[in-house]
Structure formats: structure tokens, C-alpha cells
Amino acid sequence: MNKPPLLLLLGGMFSLIIALGIGRFAYTPILPIMQQDLSFSTTAAGYIASSNYAGYLVGAVLTAVLPLKKHRTFLLRFHLILSIFTTIFMGLTNSLILWNIFRFLSGFASAFVMILASGIVLDKLASINKTLWSGLFFSGVGIGIFLSSILIPILNDSFQWEGTWIGLAALSVFLMFFVWIWLKDTTLNDKKKEVRDVVIPTPPMKWLPWLTIAYGLEGLGYIVTGTFIVSIAESSPSFHSDATLVWLVAGLAAIPSCTLWTVLATKWGYIKSLILAMGLQAIGIMIPVVWVTQTGVIISGLLFGATFIGITSLASTLGQQMNPAKSSRIIGILTAVYAIGQLIGPSLAGFMFSVAHSFNVALMGAAGVVLLGACLLLNGIKFEKKVNNLPS
Template sequence: MIKYPILFLIGGIFSLMVAMGIGRFAYTPILPLMQNALHFTDALAGYLASSNYTGYFIGAILAGVLPLKKNKVFYLRASLLASILTTLCMGLSHSYILMLVLRFVSGVVSAFIFVLASSIVLDKLSATGKTNWSGLFYSGVGFGIFFSTLLIPSLNNLFGWEGVWVGLAIVSLILAIFVWLWLKESSNITLNKDEPLNEIKVPPLKWLPYLIIAYGLEGLGYIVTGTFIVSIAENTPVFKMDSSFVWIVVGLGAIPSCIIWSTLAKKCGFVKSLVFSMLLQAIGIALPVIWLSQTSLILSALLFGATFMGITTLATTLARQMNPSNSSQIIGYLTAIYAIGQLIGPTIAGVLSSYTQSYNTSLLGAACVVLIGGLLLISGVKYERMPLTKSLTIK
């Protein structure tokens, strides 16, 4: 049994704050600062983002195929240390080539941490009958985005963009200490097959390709806003606030989103909730094109924050329900297809934005891609309406 389940959960939350909220997504609010200082074009910024997502793709593949089952905590800790080092080194160099390498390595270890932490935490919550805590676990990404972005203006004013990376690395180190102390794996934990979550109606494994393809399209579409929304605000004359504020809004939206979407999924069905969340996200992505104002950018950020981690929570939880015996592998596959979309999206969007001198084409394309992904999932709604049978329960 887990003696202190709340500390274990907090350790999981902190691991996502380090790897995702800081290691991956801090780049978005720091990007305008780096562009102003180093004169990056949007295309170069897109390549730098895609380097991170290429690493994330490779890390997800490795996490899914390597025999990590018996040493999950060890690999998680090693990945956390590597994530902290890459964040630190981003502030110690002005070399674009080195930054490409650092963002690539950061992507690899971020994927390892996400897959391993998700597997460890979801398995243990399942074993102890606390699956309702899964939404709290994934809120770590939102907490990481929110708190790191709050620090960025002060760190930038004092030490410049280099000091922002170094300061966030120090914050990551402090959080990682608690992960090291609290997130441990017990060999006597076994999956609880009588757990109530297993009684939720889910599609059969043959439907899994639809989920994988839709999740890949989500990765391709959402990352355009995830990479450029702060730069869009920075370059919008009607936006009178500090551009990093939109990323704070993203974090605020993301913190409760996983809990809200998980609760909705248990009442209405995971597939229906996924379709609805992707529709909302598509609207949020396209909003600044349809109506460009300070208000629309804030609403876009809120809708984005309220959906992107909620979609991840729903997709990974649903996939795990469909194949709980090998959660690391199935989450690894999902994360890999998600990462393929992510590594393509910023490059296309960056080139289009540089060519057209506008983000509108990129945003509209991204919104359409997410919408198509949501429509692909509609075929799974029928399984949630069927009576619970032996073929639909998880064994």
C-alpha cells in the first residue's frame, strides 16, 4: 500500500511541472524575449520548437519499446536530472546550433518523464482505488506553466532571458528533490481488477487506431497556438498588456481542466468528452483570426489552456482503460503519434508565418486539423451507448 498517497501524488505533479510546465512549455513565453535579443525569425523559432518535439517523439518511442518496467523510478529520476541540465544550459549559450541540441535532448527526457510518471501514478492510483485523483496529477502541467510564467517577467528584468532559463532550472531542481523523496515505486502494488473505473464503457481495442490518429492530429494542431500565442500577443498592437500574461491564462485554464474533463467523462463518456473538448479547442485556436483583440487573445488562451491537457488526460486514461496490462507501452504509442504532429506543426506554422507575415493561415489550418481529429472520434460514441458487456470491460 502507499503509506502517504497525497505525497506520492504531489511528487507526480512536481515531475510534470519540471518536465512539461518548465522543460517543454517555458519556451513559449521566453521565445519573444529571445527573438528580441537574438533576432530570431519565426521560421528559426519554429525549427527550434520542432527540435524539441522531434526529441519528444524519439523519447516517446523509446519509452514505449525499452524494457523500463522494472526500473521506472530510476529512469524517471535520471530524466529529471537531464531535464534540469538542459533548462540550465539554455541560459548559458547564445549558439543557435547548441540550442537546437539542447531542445532536442529536453524533448527526449520530457517524453520519458511524461510516459514513466503517467504509468507509475495511474497504475498506483488504480491499485489503491483513487483513480479520481488522475485529474489532479495531470494538473501539474498547468501548475508548471502558471508558476513558471509568473517568475519570467521579474527574472527577465533582473537578468535578461538567459537568467530566466537559469532561474527556472533552479526552481526545477527544488521541485525534483521532492519528486525524488516522494515518488517511489512499491513492488507489492498490483492492479486492482475490481476497481470501479474498469466498469466504464470503453470502445474495443480495434477502435484504438481512431484514437491514435485523432490524437496525432491534436498534436499537429494544438502546438501552433502552444508555440506562438505569446508571440502573437507580442506582435498585436491592440494587446496592451505584457504578452506573457496570455501564457499565465493558459496555465490558469489548464490547472482545473484535467479534473473537470475527467469528471465530465465519467458522467457523459470519454469519447463524447474528447469530441467536445477538441471542438472547443478548434474554436479557441481560430478565434484570433475571426476576431483580433485583446479580449479574443485572452479567450483563446483560456480555451487553449482549458482543453489541451484535458484532451491528454482523456486520451491517455481511455487508452489505458482499453489496454491496462501494458500502460507504459500504450501511453508511449499515444505520446509518439502526438509528438509527430508536434514536430511538424511549428515548422509549417513558422515558415507560413514568415512567408505571409501573418499567423492567420497557420491558425486556421491548425483549427481545421483539430476539428478533423474530433470528427474522427465520433465513431466511438456508439460503444459508450452499448450495454456493458464482457467484450467491453477491461481485463
Template sequence: MKNQSYLFLIGGIFSLIIAMGIGRFAYTPILPLMQKELSLSNTVAGYIASSNYAGYLLGAILAGAIPFKKYRTNLLRVSLIISILTTALMGLTYSHLLWNALRFLSGFASAFVLVTASGIVLDKLATVRKTSWSGIFYGGVGLGIFLSSLMIPSLNHLFRWEGTWIGLAVISGVLAIFVWIWLDEKPNVVEKKNKQDIIVKVPPTKWLKWLIIAYGLEGLGYIVTGTFIVSIAEKTSYFHKGATLVWMLVGLTAIPSCLIWSLLAKKWGYIKSLVLAMVLQSLGIAMPAFWMSKTSFIISALLFGATFMGITTLATTLGREMNPSDSSRTIGILTAIYAIGQLMGPILAGVLSSFTHDFNAAFIGAASVVFFGAILLSSGIHFETNPDVHPSNTKKQKSIN
């Protein structure tokens, strides 16, 4: 049983590497390579990025609205195939229109992978009483970012930016074979909790609206750094042909971050941990606007990597704990509001940078939005210190009010 759980978890991690670490986020380190050879403006780059987030939004809405629990495994597999194909096709065309269409489809697939894989894996971990392993699962995004950042310079040197997309798609295809074998959802017998089990205190379901709003603000703010930080670093004198290092640091710190934040949530509470993570992230986002140096970019990348997937881990796990009877729908709604923020962020930042001729205003605005989200979340901290509030209260509520 234990070995099966490990393989199940690894299959989930591989699915996130394919659809998120590569399918969704490889655009960030490949963008400066494309801009250099094709003279893409920040505005065009922002629209292409936002096409991905528009697809992500549609996918999240459908994943949250359709009761597909019986078909999660099949939907996951189809979504992975779409993700791999759209990654490969990015290197086989030079059309802005097709790039927008491909990034849209890639975003659509990545949302379905995130929602379906999260639902499958989190439900399985809850069954075997290993909820804290969710941090290991979501670390797959950081692992995908780190591994792709390691490979992109070599792939670009050998095959230019076109071959980089295709090479990453081939690697994704190999990983998908293991996902197919290991991440196969089967009916599970839910184990009863013992009296000695630690009960994680969470707010009542009616407070979920504040989590949803704050998570949407997080999507709007974080994505400015998530889309443009490598491109901006590339244009400075501090990273001569080595800006991919910035994205590699993001991935490297993201790998353990999810587990660390999960452990902190067990000790401090999910909401306190979310507030801290968002405050730290807002500092990292704003830093290059006030202190432009190699050190500031590195610190910004480290803070960003240490928080962005940790926030996703905390928010989705908290959402599931608050509404366990309909986990996929809850995660789908959270993912959708996050995607709305992501859709707006790159467009606003790209247009704003074209007017101001730098990204300082965009970074400050993005940091302010994330910080405001942290303030909204702080309204729920008192629930975690109330001994009468725990998951057994919320399980009686089967839908989101």
C-alpha cells in the first residue's frame, strides 16, 4: 500500500511537471530567446502570455462547474496530451495568431491537469491520512521549472528557441508514460480518524469567499513577476546571456517551498501561513523597482519561488478542508478566480511598461495587490485560534454558500 502511495504521488508530481512546470511556465525563460531573435515587443509578449491565462481561466471554470469526478483520470490523460502537443507546436510556427491559439489551448489543458490531479491526489492523501504530503505533490511545479531551466540553455544552443519547445515536449512525453501507469484512480476505502489524530482548524465554509477574493488578487499580482522577470533580467547588464539563472532559482526554491509551507500551516494554521507568504511575496515583487541590481533580482527570484506555489498549496488544501464533500468544485472555483487575475496581469503590465518604458510601476502595483490580498485574509486568523472551529463543522455543509 505504501509503495502504491509513493508511485501515485510521483505520478501526480510528473503531471504537474508536464502541464505546469513546462507547459505553462516554460514560456517565461523562452520568451527572451524569442524576443531576441524575433523582436517581439513587451505588449505582444503580454498578449501571448494572457492567451495562456485566458485558456487557463476557461479550463478552470469548466473543471469547477462540471461534475466529472467519475472521469477524472481520463480527463487528466487527455489534458496531458493536449499540453504536450501545444508545447511542441510552439516551435513549429512563427505566426503570432497561432502562438496565441496554442498558448490558449495549453492554458486550458494545464487548468484541467491542475484541478483533476489535485482532486485525485488530495483525495487519495486524505484517505491514507497523509494530507501534509500535498506539499510534496505541489512541489512538482517548482521541480518542472527547475528542470526546464537547466535544459533550456543547452537546447537553445543546439536547436535555437524552436528546438527548445520541441525538446521540452519530448521530455514531457516520456514523463507522461509514467503518469499513465501510476496515476490511475481506483476506489478507496476511507479510513476512519482516530481520536488521537490532529484536527486542523479551519474557518466555516461561508468564509470561503474571502479566500477566493484574496487568491484572485494573488493571481493578478504574482503573474507580473512570473511572466516578465527573466525578460527584464536579460535586458540588464547584470545577467549577460545568463538570465535563465533567475528562473532556475525560482524553480529551485519552489521545490521544497510547498512542503515547508504545509508544515508551517500545521504548526501556525493555514491562514497565518498564507498571510505571511503573501507579504513576503509582495516584498519580492516590489524589490527590483526600488533596488535594481543583480542581488535584488536574485532575492526577488528566491522570495517569488519560495512563495508562489506555497500559496497555491495552502489555498487549495485549505479550500478542500473547508468543503471536503466537493473538493474538485472548490479547487476549480479557486483556480478560476486565480486565472482571472492572471489574465489581466500580463496585459496591464505589458501596456503599462510600454508607456513608462520600464516595469517599475507594474512591479509596485502588483506588489500592492498581493499585499492587499494578505490584509483581506487576516480577517480569518481568529478562526484558527477558536477551539470550537474544525473540519467536522464544515463537512455538514455540502456546497459553497
């Protein structure tokens, strides 16, 4: 018996909360707490972050080449469990080597969860003409970031950084119960949808390398803020509040962002919307360099949250629509290149910090590569037509 679409959607959102909002991104606000207690370097912190993104890269490549269609529910559950265990184990050791291993496995699991849950939920939404609901699904990442930013200070006050990881894992176990009963792949039993409910004007396949390079530069640039924004706030003498406030703001901004960017893209064009999102993100990355105040850092977090998941949603949808018959291959290529950028970014930023004793050089470089990526997309605007002029 098929689950009601709303329950399936909620199950998908909860899976993103577990594997991405917590499993993948909780490291950002917990990092300064761990560094304060254990005094390991920012370079080491960057390597740990890069281990996570290396795992994400391996997972993304495997999901693109392995035949997963018939086993999506089982594989999704397995990798959610793996994600939860890696979150628990982060709080059970203070070994840098083991942290790198656990973060690698966490990244590996998060790639499988992201792609499998996306496939199950988005295929179902397409089959019932609810494609625009996809923004609600992707909001799970923002909700996870928001929840973790609230819980981390509370858990740290009572249980220190070790108990913070374990407490977040306990929340994940609770959410996993609902994922288990609500998120099941029923698309194999659905009748194939013959007409798409949303028509997206797209450039020809020969334009794909431009999108791929731009998306790789986005992965390289955004992740510097995504890894170190709380540490930047923590080290700023003008930041007088708890630094996790920045992560809370980023999570709040991320929750509605995919829906808003999707609505804008259907009215204005996906390429134009992608360029705007990357331009705003580049500005947000630069703000802590030129506006060194608490307000500046908070606005940086706001712009980060409002764009990073939206950019992923826009780029993935655009890639899929360029060749629907080979959508899995195209999204796999985009995800892999994006993951390569993520892998390089934190280690490079950590090295720059060790040399300059400041994040400014890394932030300027990150803003520059994201802006370059946006510029590479400009030649795609000529391929877009106004959606309102297309036949329904």
C-alpha cells in the first residue's frame, strides 16, 4: 500500500535532517568547541572536513554507476544507520585518525542518502504532478542545521562536546523511526507519468561543460564558509553572542530557500536564477572580510543559508532537464565535480589560515571562485526563453 505523499515527503525531509543537517553539517558548529577543548590546529580541522567530502565524492560516484533502482529503500535505510553510527562515534574518541575515518564514512553515507532519498521522493512527486513540492523536501537540510544549532549549546553545557555528538545521534535515532515507516520506494508500482507538469527551457547538451565547471567552482568556494563560518564568528572580537547563532541563522534561511529559488526559476529562468544565487553567495562569503562586525558575520551566514541548497537544487534540476533520458548520469557527473571542489576547499582554507593566521585570504579566494563560476554561466542565458511564452 502506497504511503500518502505528505508522509513520504516528511520521511524524505527527516532523512536529510539525519544524514546532512546533522551527520554532515553539525561538524561546523561543534568544531570550535572541540578545538577549544583539545587545541588541534585549523589545518587538522580542514583535513577532517575534507575527509567528509572525500567520502561524499566516493559515494556520489558509486551512486552514479551502480544499479540501485530496485533496492533504494534497503540501501537508504542502511546508509542512514551508518550515518547515525558515525555521529555517535565522533563523541567516543579524541583521535584525529579515527575522526578522519568517521567523517569519511559520514560523507559516504550522506551521498547515498541524498541521492537515494531524492530519487524516491522526487520520482513520486513527479508521478503525482507535485514537482514544485521538491523545495519542501530539500528544506530538510536547513531544518537539520537549525535544530543542531539550537541543541549544540544546550548539549555542550551539560555534556561537553562528546555528549553533543551523542545527543545529536539520539535525535537522529528518533527521526529514523519515522523514516523507516514513511519513506518507502513505491515508484516501481506507479504508472509511468506521461506528461511533465513543469516545462523548463534548457540549453543544448554541448553547454553541459560550462555548467559542470561552474558547479565545481561552487563546491570549492561555498564549502569554505560552510566549514568555518562558526569558527570565523568565534574568533571575531566583535562577535558578542554565542557563535552558533550564525549557524542558526543559516539554517533558518536554508529552510524556505529551495522553494523560493524554484518559484523564481520557473518565472525567470533557471540559468538566470543560478547566476543570481551564486552572485549573492559570493557577496556573503566576502562580507566577513570587509565588514568585521557581528552584524556582518550574521548577514554572511544568512546569505550562505539562503543560497547553498538552492544552488544545488537549481543545478541538479537544470542538468536533469537537459537530458531526462540520462538524468542520473548527468546529475552523477555534476555531483562528483561538486564533491571534488568540496574536497579541496577545507584543506586549502586550513593551510591558508596556518600561513596567514586569518581566514581573510581563504574567504577572498572562495568568493572569487564562486563569482567566476557565475560568470561562466552568463553565456547560457541566450538559451532560455520566458516560461510564460511556452506552450502548456
